[in-house]
Amino acid sequence: MKRNVFKGLKFLMGLFQKQVTVIHNVNVGSVYYKLGIFYPELAQVVKPGQFVMIRPSHASIPLLRRPFSVHKLVIERGKTLGIELLYKVVGKGTKAMSEMKAEDDIDVLGPLGNGFSCLQKANSVFLVAGGVGVAALYCLAVHLGKYKGVIQTVFLGGCSASDILCEKEFQALGIEVHISTEDASVGKAGLVTTAFEKFLEAGGERPDIIYACGPQAMMKAVGVIAGAYDIPCQVSLESEMACGFGVCLGCAVKRAKGEGGYFHVCSDGPVFDFKKVEL
Numbered sequence: 001m002k003r004n005v006f007k008g009l010k011f012l013m014g015l016f017q018k019q020v021t022v023i024h025n026v027n028v029g030s031v032y033y034k035l036g037i038f039y040p041e042l043a044q045v046v047k048p049g050q051f052v053m054i055r056p057s058h059a060s061i062p063l064l065r066r067p068f069s070v071h072k073l074v075i076e077r078g079k080t081l082g083i084e085l086l087y088k089v090v091g092k093g094t095k096a097m098s099e100m101k102a103e104d105d106i107d108v109l110g111p112l113g114n115g116f117s118c119l120q121k122a123n124s125v126f127l128v129a130g131g132v133g134v135a136a137l138y139c140l141a142v143h144l145g146k147y148k149g150v151i152q153t154v155f156l157g158g159c160s161a162s163d164i165l166c167e168k169e170f171q172a173l174g175i176e177v178h179i180s181t182e183d184a185s186v187g188k189a190g191l192v193t194t195a196f197e198k199f200l201e202a203g204g205e206r207p208d209i210i211y212a213c214g215p216q217a218m219m220k221a222v223g224v225i226a227g228a229y230d231i232p233c234q235v236s237l238e239s240e241m242a243c244g245f246g247v248c249l250g251c252a253v254k255r256a257k258g259e260g261g262y263f264h265v266c267s268d269g270p271v272f273d274f275k276k277v278e279l
């Protein structure tokens, strides 16, 4: 218990909790929204793969903040104003978020978590996204785009065409995009993991590292495929979170077999080397 309180205090000292304002909150199709948050100080320090815990300041629901990956920075006329989140409405908290308007107050805690670590000498990188998991990976793609010569390939998957997000944004960065949908409404029919595995089997370029974000079962599938080809793989995990900084123990994930014990997704992750966790 003592260890957790200490861990929590350590995190609190290094993060920002603030009431800030909404810049924009727009529907981008179906149940997906983009929320811009005015918070220049946070935008200056945040890393790809980190997240924030948020809630509308004056709403009674949700009581607890909800976790969201940073999707991109909001930059206007050369000035960094804040961050943008890309979110899917799935329950009460996200429904309340979808009703927010520009200038509304919002409670933000962050940046939280570790973020992706980038291989210094990676020439080729694969990004594998399931649905709204693309939010964190787009942020990473923009970051990797700053390194000359890194070739990125992205695999986007979802249940249906409406779940395929950011295709044009990736293309605008010069990134090759492969799409799969379970109902075959766009791209290849089937799971994104199948498309990604077939690409490797067909002798397509082998990446130096794979970054993945999406539902846990998908993270396991990507990690297993990466292991079969001996490619390092970082997975960004989603779990329900109450505090977001290592105190409530609500986000435990098992350490890999043989190591024993648990990680906290919020403070040890959300990004893990796939070999270090048991999913």
Ligand SMILES: Cc1cc2nc3c(=O)[nH]c(=O)nc-3n(C[C@H](O)[C@H](O)[C@H](O)COP(=O)(O)OP(=O)(O)OC[C@H]3O[C@@H](n4cnc5c(N)ncnc54)[C@H](O)[C@@H]3O)c2cc1C
Pocket: 051, 062, 066, 067, 068, 069, 070, 085, 086, 087, 088, 089, 090, 091, 092, 093, 094, 095, 132, 135, 136, 237, 238, 239, 240, 241, 270
């Ligand atoms: C580190 C991290 C980053 C995330 N980034 C994003 C993001 O960029 N965009 C986005 O849309 N979502 C993201 N999520 C998921 C998001 O936090 C949940 O969808 C949100 O908390 C649901 O809140 P709610 O009140 O609307 O749903 P609730 O009413 O609490 O639950 C509705 C349903 O969603 C499920 N659910 C709730 N929380 C989670 C969760 N954390 N993970 C998986 N399933 C959950 C519940 O089991 C339930 O079935 C992230 C989660 C984590 C842990």
Ligand code: FES
Pocket: 240, 241, 242, 243, 244, 245, 246, 247, 248, 249, 250, 251, 252, 264, 265, 266, 267
């Ligand atoms: S320990 Fe509270 S959310 Fe991780």
